[in-house]
Amino acid sequence: MSEQSGTKAVCWLCPHRCHLADGQTGFCRARQNKGGIIRSLNYGLLTSAALDPIEKKPLYHFHPGSHILSLGSFGCNLRCPFCQNYTISQAGFDGFAGQRLPLDRVTPKEIVAAAQRLEETSGNIGVAFTYNEPLVGYEFVYDTARLLKEVGLATVLVTNGQIEKDSWLHLLPYIDAVNIDLKGFTQSFYDWIGGDLKTTKAAIEMAAEDGVHVEVTTLVIPGKNDSAAEMAAEAEWLANISAELPLHLSRYFPRYQVDIPMTPVETLQNLRHVAEARLRFVHFGNI
Numbered sequence: 001m002s003e004q005s006g007t008k009a010v011c012w013l014c015p016h017r018c019h020l021a022d023g024q025t026g027f028c029r030a031r032q033n034k035g036g037i038i039r040s041l042n043y044g045l046l047t048s049a050a051l052d053p054i055e056k057k058p059l060y061h062f063h064p065g066s067h068i069l070s071l072g073s074f075g076c077n078l079r080c081p082f083c084q085n086y087t088i089s090q091a092g093f094d095g096f097a098g099q100r101l102p103l104d105r106v107t108p109k110e111i112v113a114a115a116q117r118l119e120e121t122s123g124n125i126g127v128a129f130t131y132n133e134p135l136v137g138y139e140f141v142y143d144t145a146r147l148l149k150e151v152g153l154a155t156v157l158v159t160n161g162q163i164e165k166d167s168w169l170h171l172l173p174y175i176d177a178v179n180i181d182l183k184g185f186t187q188s189f190y191d192w193i194g195g196d197l198k199t200t201k202a203a204i205e206m207a208a209e210d211g212v213h214v215e216v217t218t219l220v221i222p223g224k225n226d227s228a229a230e231m232a233a234e235a236e237w238l239a240n241i242s243a244e245l246p247l248h249l250s251r252y253f254p255r256y257q258v259d260i261p262m263t264p265v266e267t268l269q270n271l272r273h274v275a276e277a278r279l280r281f282v283h284f285g286n287i
Contacts, residue, residue, distance in 0.1 A: 009033040013138055014077045014162045015196040027194075028136040029092035030075025041075075041093045043140045046104045048072035048088065048131045051122060057158050058248050060283055062177040062213045063125050068156060069115050072131025073140075074101055077162050079194040080183070081257035082221065089132045108144040115153050126154030126176065135163050138171070145174035161203030162195050168206055177213035179248070180204050184218070184225035185234040192224070201237070208241050217248040217285065220263050220271060231271045232278075239278035247275055250285035 007022035011031050018026035020033035030042045052070040054063055076089035083089050087096050095101045111127060118124035126148055129141050134157055145155040154176040161180040182200055183193055190197045208214045216238060220226050238245050249271055252263045268284055275282045 007036045009036050009038050011038045013167055015199045028075045028077040030136040040137055040139050042073040042137045044106050045073050047074055047101050057179050059215055061246050066125045068125050068128045069118055070128040070130050073137050074132055075136040076133035077136055078160050083256050085131050086256045108147050111144050112147045128156035130158035135159050142171055149174050161200035172210040175212050178207050179215045182216050182218050185230050189225050215246040217250055219250045219252050221252045222260055226267055228274050231274045235275040235278040243280055246281040247279050248283045248285045251287050
């Protein structure tokens, strides 16, 4: 996932393909060139941990009614100005806006052991990597997912899908379920948040083709991605993968750098009607 020239290196993990001088940190704030090699800054570092209902991911069609150990770190390779978890997603190793993060250091084996204990006491089904963008901590996710697979526990990702093909295909055999944020269905929307629509679409397609359980979430923002035409195009595209693929339409609330008024419920209702013309399962979120 890196290519070096002298002490310079390129991170090939996501479409940003950051060209980094020695000691420089990438766009995601979680990966750094150390001596010509791209290293993860957040390996084994947790900012968040909780035993969540699986529906909170949201995953409505993967072991419904169960709970899953949910972990977050720091960093993200998007710049969504409406992010709900911006204090960790937009943070680096040194914290956010001058505030240090509360970090706990763990190993993959310790995570698996904790997941097994919770399986016995609370019916835990595995580990979900969530809260920030988990794929910027690719190595830790990969190492932990392999161990979870060995003991029969599930690995879940809640991700923006901004990952290059080879790295994604290398990880998918160890992933049981994903909820991928399809932020919008135009490149102009992805330009606003610093990402690439084609990459997320490819991640959804590859996960589905690999037999991973896939659900998709779109946060509906007034005036940005709430047109019926855009939703019809999104639903049409998803249905070509599978009409059974669940879509979650989530209600936006003002957060972080965006003060657009919250999404009217009637907008979500109208868009669900549009999406249901092609998709069997269309759910609401944040209502």
